[in-house]
Amino acid sequence: MGYEVWGLVRGQGNPRVRHLRQLVGDVRLVRADLLDQGSLISAVERVQPDEVYNLAAISYVPMSWQQAELTGEVTGLGVLRLLEAIRVCSGISASRSPGGGQIRFYQASTSEMFGQVSESPQNERTPFHPRSPYGVAKVYGHFLTQNYRESYGMYAVSGIMFNHESPRRGAEFVTRKVSLGVARIKLGYERKVRLGNLSASRDWGYAGDYVRAMQFMLAQDAPSDYVIGTGVTHSVEKLVDTAFSAAGLNWRDHVVTDTAFIRPAEVDRLCADASKARDELGWEPKIGFEELVAMMVDADTELPPAATARSSRPSPGNAAPGPRPGRPDVRPGRRRPCRSRRSGLPPGRRAGAGGSRRAGTAGR
Numbered sequence: 001m002g003y004e005v006w007g008l009v010r011g012q013g014n015p016r017v018r019h020l021r022q023l024v025g026d027v028r029l030v031r032a033d034l035l036d037q038g039s040l041i042s043a044v045e046r047v048q049p050d051e052v053y054n055l056a057a058i059s060y061v062p063m064s065w066q067q068a069e070l071t072g073e074v075t076g077l078g079v080l081r082l083l084e085a086i087r088v089c090s091g092i093s094a095s096r097s098p099g100g101g102q103i104r105f106y107q108a109s110t111s112e113m114f115g116q117v118s119e120s121p122q123n124e125r126t127p128f129h130p131r132s133p134y135g136v137a138k139v140y141g142h143f144l145t146q147n148y149r150e151s152y153g154m155y156a157v158s159g160i161m162f163n164h165e166s167p168r169r170g171a172e173f174v175t176r177k178v179s180l181g182v183a184r185i186k187l188g189y190e191r192k193v194r195l196g197n198l199s200a201s202r203d204w205g206y207a208g209d210y211v212r213a214m215q216f217m218l219a220q221d222a223p224s225d226y227v228i229g230t231g232v233t234h235s236v237e238k239l240v241d242t243a244f245s246a247a248g249l250n251w252r253d254h255v256v257t258d259t260a261f262i263r264p265a266e267v268d269r270l271c272a273d274a275s276k277a278r279d280e281l282g283w284e285p286k287i288g289f290e291e292l293v294a295m296m297v298d299a300d301t302e303l304p305p306a307a308t309a310r311s312s313r314p315s316p317g318n319a320a321p322g323p324r325p326g327r328p329d330v331r332p333g334r335r336r337p338c339r340s341r342r343s344g345l346p347p348g349r350r351a352g353a354g355g356s357r358r359a360g361t362a363g364r
């Protein structure tokens with residue numbers, strides 16, 4: 001697409017860097033941390049980006065109860081530091097200067113901001129009622145992005161993204177946890193997968209479609225915020241049913257509900273009204289729910305055995321906080337060698353390099 005892409009990495013000897021290089025070897029890396037204002041200014045100075053996409057956050061909702069302060073620092077104040085880095089490097093003064101600066105900024109806002117929804121489906125005017133420290137921090141980042149646009153005339157926009165998934169999704173999120181669980185059960189490594197609230201509903205779409213929407217948002221003449229989602233919602237139970245059916249299995253034989261994964265406050269049902277994005281950006285999702293779930297199950301079934309065989313047991317990092325009464329007693333699954341030896345990375349998009357536009361992405 002004619003982009004030279006830079007990724008922001010943090011920490012000393014970060015093990016994810018090697019993984020990143022395998023996945024997207026043509027992305028150039030720059031070191032900085034959302035907790036460190038000076039490092040962000042240095043990164044923006046070095047890369048001189050045309051566009052900055054802030055996809056960085058502590059994004060796993062249960063983690064935000066366990067580390068609420070850190071979530072506020074990274075997911076909330078991190079947006080402030082990044083906007084300040086752009087403002088300072090662009091030479092924008094404290095007074096409003098319409099169209100000031102050349103760097104365009106994208107903030108990854110989220111449907112979690114709607115939380116306990118007051119109307120359905122949700123659009124850009126639906127009030128926010130976040131239900132987690134993560135959602136609260138995202139509301140801060142959302143309004144701050146809007147404020148920098150209004151205060152300094154910066155091209156700064158938010159995409160209010162509903163859940164977007166792919167075979168690269170982290171294993172702690174429910175779609176990937178289910179697709180990996182199905183693969184492990186299908187390949188004989190496990191017999192059960194433990195889940196929390198099966199009645200919650202989400203508007204799940206394909207991440208590649210949503211990245212396209214992000215790019216469209218930064219290519220408009222005038223900056224504006226957009227809801228991005230499919231407009232179709234399904235329960236976790238329907239997700240589970242679809243994923244197990246895709247592998248020829250009956251979910252009722254394998255799914256165990258576990259209170260360890262129930263959240264202190266739940267977002268019950270989300271559904272996007274993305275008509276503004278359709279009308280103004282010409283954006284529409286290309287991949288539907290069934291195709292997405294089948295893609296994820298297929299990708300996990302074809303992973304190398306070492307990746308598929310890893311334990312799926314709850315760990316402090318992926319279980320919800322709070323009491324864990326009455327955990328059902330389930331025998332651990334049998335472990336035997338993988339029957340399929342097909343290998344290959346999950347399908348996914350590769351970032352282009354060497355073009356005239358420079359995009360920085362911040363990912364945590």
Ligand code: GDD
Binds near residue numbers: 112174177197263267
């Ligand atoms: N993770 C997880 N694990 N969720 C479960 C489980 C389980 O074992 N069992 C049921 N669920 C339910 C959760 O309670 C929630 O209602 C739903 O599945 C989706 O959970 P996640 O996949 O963890 O995603 P999320 O909706 O909380 O948040 C994701 O989407 C947001 C966009 O709306 C994250 O990617 C956020 O960072 C993002 O902002």
